[in-house]
Each structure stands twice: as structure tokens, then as C-alpha cells.
Amino acid sequence: MTKRIPFISGNWKMHNTIAESKALAKAIADCKENKNNADIMIAPSYTSLAAVAEAVKGSKVAVAAQDVHFEEKGAFTSAVAPSQIKDAGASHVIIGHSERRSLFGDTDAILNKKVAAALKHGLTVVFCVGETLAEREADKTLGVIESQLENGLKGFTAEQLSSMVVAYEPVWAIGTGKTATPEQAQEVHASTRKYLSSKYGEDFASKVRIVYGGSVKTDNVDAIMAQPDVDGALVGGQSLVAEQFIRIINFN
Numbered sequence: 310m311t312k313r314i315p316f317i318s319g320n321w322k323m324h325n326t327i328a329e330s331k332a333l334a335k336a337i338a339d340c341k342e343n344k345n346n347a348d349i350m351i352a353p354s355y356t357s358l359a360a361v362a363e364a365v366k367g368s369k370v371a372v373a374a375q376d377v378h379f380e381e382k383g384a385f386t387s388a389v390a391p392s393q394i395k396d397a398g399a400s401h402v403i404i405g406h407s408e409r410r411s412l413f414g415d416t417d418a419i420l421n422k423k424v425a426a427a428l429k430h431g432l433t434v435v436f437c438v439g440e441t442l443a444e445r446e447a448d449k450t451l452g453v454i455e456s457q458l459e460n461g462l463k464g465f466t467a468e469q470l471s472s473m474v475v476a477y478e479p480v481w482a483i484g485t486g487k488t489a490t491p492e493q494a495q496e497v498h499a500s501t502r503k504y505l506s507s508k509y510g511e512d513f514a515s516k517v518r519i520v521y522g523g524s525v526k527t528d529n530v531d532a533i534m535a536q537p538d539v540d541g542a543l544v545g546g547q548s549l550v551a552e553q554f555i556r557i558i559n560f561n
């Protein structure tokens with residue numbers, strides 16, 4: 310079995326001033342404790358991207374934007390282009406977060422264009438999928454996730470997607486304190502890997518990292534990370550406190 314490097318990421322959402330972001334980023338970058346040798350990524354607000362990229366320079370911490378627009382440049386008030394994200398020092402981008410899907414109208418078709426734009430500029434894509442509570446209760450979870458992957462990633466080859474990370478984030482577990490049980494997470498991760506294998510081949514599926522997000526905390530990360538198909542975490546709330554995020558990076 311391929312050994313996948315754990316991927317522990319923090320999505321700071323709409324939090325922190327530039328000064329606060331710099332301090333948090335520095336505290337994470339300066340911490341030499343990384344016993345799982347995990348890849349680490351943090352996603353500050355656009356306003357803090359450049360300062361955070363500067364603060365973590367030379368460390369193992371990668372910087373991500375929380376979204377990207379698909380156009381190269383032009384009259385798109387408030388949008389940020391992939392080249393601008395790169396220019397600010399980010400190497401990664403989160404695409405398809407459920408808050409983007411539900412609050413800002415990002416459809417599968419829009420997300421597909423965002424993935425294309427990000428890949429064109431060499432950004433590593435963290436592609437988010439996940440079901441709502443109603444969808445889970447209607448037993449539609451696996452179908453919903455397959456359709457988000459199918460439509461969001463339409464047209465790309467395994468080679469193009471080779472650096473992509475998939476984040477499974479059940480919408481009902483985000484910021485609610487409700488976490489999927491390790492078994493629930495494992496079930497979805499395993500079925501997602503199976504789907505990716507049927508689409509992009511076994512080699513791709515054995516290497517792609519599928520991370521879990523949704524109320525990951527210091528007290529549940531160990532059990533979640535113990536699941537064979539869970540390769541990391543996308544952490545919201547607890548990524549805003551250096552001590553907690555560092556504990557999550559150093560899961561047991």
C-alpha cells in the first residue's frame with residue numbers, strides 16, 4: 310500500500326487582522342514539532358496572504374487562498390485571479406468549500422472553471438466536497454459526493470490532478486461541534502477513493518490524499534486520523550489557535 314504523507318491544513322475563514330495572521334502563522338512555522346512529518350497548509354484571508362507568505366518563508370508551511378476567480382484579469386469587482394494569488398506568495402487554493410457553495414452560489418460548473426484556472430497557474434487545489442444533513446438523512450451522501458467530484462473535476466486527466474487534495478467536509482459537521490464519527494468519515498473516504506480509482510486509475514487513487522474537515526479538534530483528531538483512508542484534516546475553528554493547531558498537526 311502506498312504510504313501517503315499526512316496533510317494538515319487550517320482554513321482561517323474570515324478571521325484575523327494582518328498582524329494577528331502574521332503572529333499565528335509565525336507561531337505555526339516556528340514550531341519544530343512535526344512528528345508525523347505532515348505537510349502543513351494555512352489559508353488566511355486574501356488581505357493577509359502576502360504577509361503570511363512572508364512570515365512562513367523557508368518553513369514547511371504552505372499558504373493557500375480560500376477561493377479564486379476563474380478569469381485571468383478584468384472588470385470583475387472583488388474577485389481575485391490565480392496570478393494574483395501566486396503573486397501574493399500562495400501555492401495552494403481551496404476550491405468548493407461548502408460555504409462558497411451555499412452562501413456565494415458556487416456551482417459545480419463554476420468550480421470546474423476555478424479548478425482549471427488554478428491548475429493552469431500551477432496552484433495546488435484542495436477540492437472540497439460534502440453532503441448536507443438532509444442529503445445524509447435521505448441516504449444520498451455517496452451519490453452527492455460522486456456528483457460533486459464528477460462535475461467539479463470534469464475534463465481533467467489524472468496527471469493534471471496529481472497534486473490535488475480532496476477534502477471531505479460534511480456540511481452538518483462544519484462549525485457545529487458535531488463531528489462525523491471516525492467510521493462515518495472512513496466510509497465516505499473509502500468510497501471516494503474507490504470512485505477516484507474508477508475514474509483516474511488505481512495508482513492515482515492510492516496516492517491522492519483525502520482529508521476530513523468538520524469540527525476537527527485536539528480531542529478527536531487522533532481517532533479520525535487512525536482511519537486508513539483519512540489522510541489529513543481541514544480544520545476551521547481550532548486552526549485559529551496555534552497551540553491547538555500544532556497539537557492537531559502532531560496527532561497520535
Ligand SMILES: O=C[C@H](O)COP(=O)(O)O
Nearest residue numbers: 320483484523524545546
Ligand atoms: O474548512 C474548514 C471546515 O469548514 C471546518 O470548520 P470547523 O473545523 O470550524 O468545523
